[in-house]
Amino acid sequence: MLNQLTISELTAKIASKEVSAREATQACLDRVAAVDDRVKAFISHKNEDALEQADLIDDAIADGATHAERPLLGVPIALKDLLSVKGHPLNCCSKILHEYVAPYDATAIERLKAAGAILFGRLNMDEFAMGSSTENSAFQTTRNPWDLDCIPGGSSGGSAAAVAADECVGSLGTDTGGSIRQPAAFCGVVGLKPTYGRISRYGLVAFASSLDQIGPFTKTVKDSATLLRVMSGADKRDSTCVPELVPDYRAALTGDVKGLKIGIAKEYMVEGLDSEVKDAVDAAVKQYESLGAEIVEVSLPHTSYAIATYYILATAEASSNLARFDGIRYGLRVDGDSPADLYKNTRGAGFGPEVKRRIILGTYALSSGYYDAYYLRAQKVRTLIRQDFEKAFEKVDAIVTPTTPTAAFKAGDKVSDPLQMYLCDVFTNPCSLAGIPGISIPCGLTSAKLPIGLQILAKPFGEETLLKVADAYERSTEHHKARAEL
Amino acid sequence: MADQTFDIEYVANLARLSLSDEEKQQLGSQLGQILDYIDQLNEVDVEGVEATAHPFPLVNVMRDDVIEGSLPHNEAMQNAPKKLNGLFQVPKIVE
The missing domain is CATH 3.90.1300.10 (Amidase signature (AS) domain)
Known part of the structure; x- marks a missing residue:
């Protein structure tokens, strides 16, 4: 086929x-x-x-x-x-x-x-x-x-x-x-x-x-x-x-x-990391060792602050970016007596619950009196997260982590608890904040036959190294060949 | 720092977002929880740390000052929900 x-x-x-x-x-x-x-x-x-x-x-x-x-x-x-x-x-x-x-x-x-x-x-x-x-x-x-x-x-x-x-x-x-x-x-x-x-x-x-x-x-x-x-x-x-x-x-x-230095960070071995995911990632690290890479411990001390930082910065930027959806130039329009009412009615009817939640959070973080406490502070913590990676990449060529703490969850499981949903991104947010490249590749299945992802990170514009490291794992293992039965 | 009882009406108005009473109540309590979580950023010592606005700031990105083709007027207007004589139509603004 x-x-x-x-x-x-x-x-x-x-x-x-x-x-x-x-x-x-x-x-x-x-x-x-x-x-x-x-x-x-x-x-x-x-x-x-x-x-x-x-x-x-x-x-x-x-x-x-x-x-x-x-x-x-x-x-x-x-x-x-x-x-x-x-x-x-x-x-x-x-x-x-x-x-x-x-x-x-x-x-x-x-x-x-x-x-x-x-x-x-x-x-x-x-x-x-x-x-x-x-x-x-x-x-x-x-x-x-x-x-x-x-x-x-x-x-x-x-x-x-x-x-x-x-x-x-x-x-x-x-x-x-x-x-x-x-x-x-x-x-x-x-x-x-x-x-x-x-x-x-x-x-x-x-x-x-x-x-x-x-x-x-x-x-x-x-x-x-x-x-x-x-x-x-x-x-x-x-x-x-x-x-x-x-x-x-x-x-x-x-x-x-051979001879490449691959970093592992203890900050990614957190509570809530599923044991099957951990075992699969540990096995991948061993695989790299057997391929001749040198495994080096690195520290990314501000990792645990990434989600909080991300949800301030991303929502603040979103609240500004999504201001363009106002019912005037394109899209849905719900009329009102004044332009302000038209905007409010259109946006109230057109956006779903999570988008509203993030617009409100982001608007709050940028509002007068809170800007320094939330937005500016988050931008500074972002600098620290970026510097963590800069220091780590002085010692290693790439870093490997689990992509997610668990495999896929059931539909409906986290819908009513937005904070639990946000915590799913614990291993992916730091890379985004640092602006560095990241890839997820298959590295095994859980006992329930759900895929597990191995995340590989490299320095800015280090995609060649990133892809080389990912490809070396792929060609020496069979995990990417597993297909879903439908 | 998190103001658990932050004024959702005030913020919703700033965001030009109409919310039902139910939405206000639900959003209020969920955002309280999220802000509690975000408060952990207060633990971090950011004294003397510069803010990152962009991961790799490019400054003064210039291009040649040459007129190029742009979207034709009718195509730029094609998605407007209400238009009149080739213009966007809005509710009356001045009395």
């Missing part, structure tokens, strides 16, 4: 004309039709549009286009509902966008199109990317393909579940505090959050602008490297996108980690 292939396997078959882009796309659409009533990863998808794109790619290949120039020719990629694709709906899984249709392409989307990818579907997520289970979507709750009673993680839950269920060959998500890595861990796929500033965010709906990053979900580390390279690089339409050169990340995947 073509939808089960990795990107590199599929492109090899397309390049040799063994299969067409249309056949690959049709295989994914057939899979969506067969399983998505159970997984519920997609909130919408247009089959004809996807097949038209595929036909254009097949024409281009017939005209001599090659994967050397356009590395994603014929690769079906599905998208989180937070990214603009010209002419496609964009809802952020919120009621407030109403019937919004994107008038332009995001830069990451433009680059994927130029590389020959077939972009289809809108994937479910927590409303405005706020959540850790995808239960905050205004549309539906996505299920974990490994156990349909469990959530897929969040906020990019649909993106992770769609790849785990083989409904697409790769997908895009976004990560603000762990929203790629945590669902990747829960669904047993590879999820990469690049360095802050690596990929342009033009055309991505903003949640917390000092944290948001776009990143890929794939079945292998090599595929992750392929998508990263296509999307990375400076963009004059996003001034936060860094003009750092984009290397050929795949060339770094040598499998050789």
Whole structure:
């Protein structure tokens, strides 16, 4: 089945004309039709549009286009509902966008199109990317393909579940505090959050602008490297996108980690860390040792303050970013007698509970009299968290941790307790605050047959090392080959 | 530091967000809990520490002052819920 292939396997078959882009796309659409009533990863998808794109790619290949120039020719990629694709709906899984249709392409989307990818579907997520289970979507709750009673993680839950269920060959998500890595861990796929500033965010709906990053979900580390390279690089339409050169990340995947120093931090061995998760991560560390890496203890002393810091900064930025949803220029409009009433009525009707909670918290943290106590203090603690990593990376090339303290939990388990939901992000928030790259790769299953994620962190723009370390584990183990039975 | 009884009406008005009575009550108690948790930041010694606004601050990002194509007017307006003569329509502001 073509939808089960990795990107590199599929492109090899397309390049040799063994299969067409249309056949690959049709295989994914057939899979969506067969399983998505159970997984519920997609909130919408247009089959004809996807097949038209595929036909254009097949024409281009017939005209001599090659994967050397356009590395994603014929690769079906599905998208989180937070990214603009010209002419496609964009809802952020919120009621407030109403019937919004994107008038332009995001830069990451433009680059994927130029590389020959077939972009289809809108994937479910927590409303405005706020959540850790995808239960905050205004549309539906996505299920974990490994156990349909469990959530897929969040906020990019649909993106992770769609790849785990083989409904697409790769997908895009976004990560603000762990929203790629945590669902990747829960669904047993590879999820990469690049360095802050690596990929342009033009055309991505903003949640917390000092944290948001776009990143890929794939079945292998090599595929992750392929998508990263296509999307990375400076963009004059996003001034936060860094003009750092984009290397050929795949060339770094040598499998050789001999002599590399890999850090482990005792601050990640916290109370509440599930013993099966701990055992799997310990085994991964041993695996690295056997591959010739040197294991070094490092200390990240401000780790435990990351969640509190994150929830002040992210909500403050969100309260400002989401001010644009006012019922005037786009989206839902609920009339009122004055402009202020119109704003209030529209926002009251359009935003869901978690978004309201975060807007209120963020507005409070920025309000007169509280700014220094909350926002400014959190920014200073953020500096300390960043410095923890700077010091650690003087000693080591990469750090490995569990991605999450537990495997996926049951739907409904944490919905009524927002603080418990926030604590799910304990291992992913610090990396986001420091702006460094992080990846989650599969490293085993629990006794209940739920995936466990290994998180690897590297220094800013250290994606080559990050991917090399991840790939070395992947090629020497079988965990990434485990598939959910649906 | 956490003000458990913070004025939700006041904050909701600042955020231009209408909330039902039920929402006010629920949000109030949940935010009290969250702020209690956030209070642990008071334990951290931040004396002399600079604030991080962006992980890698790029300053003075410039581009050439050249006029380029932009979204056509009708496309920029295509998602407006109410428009008149190519303009966004809003409730009357002046008496």
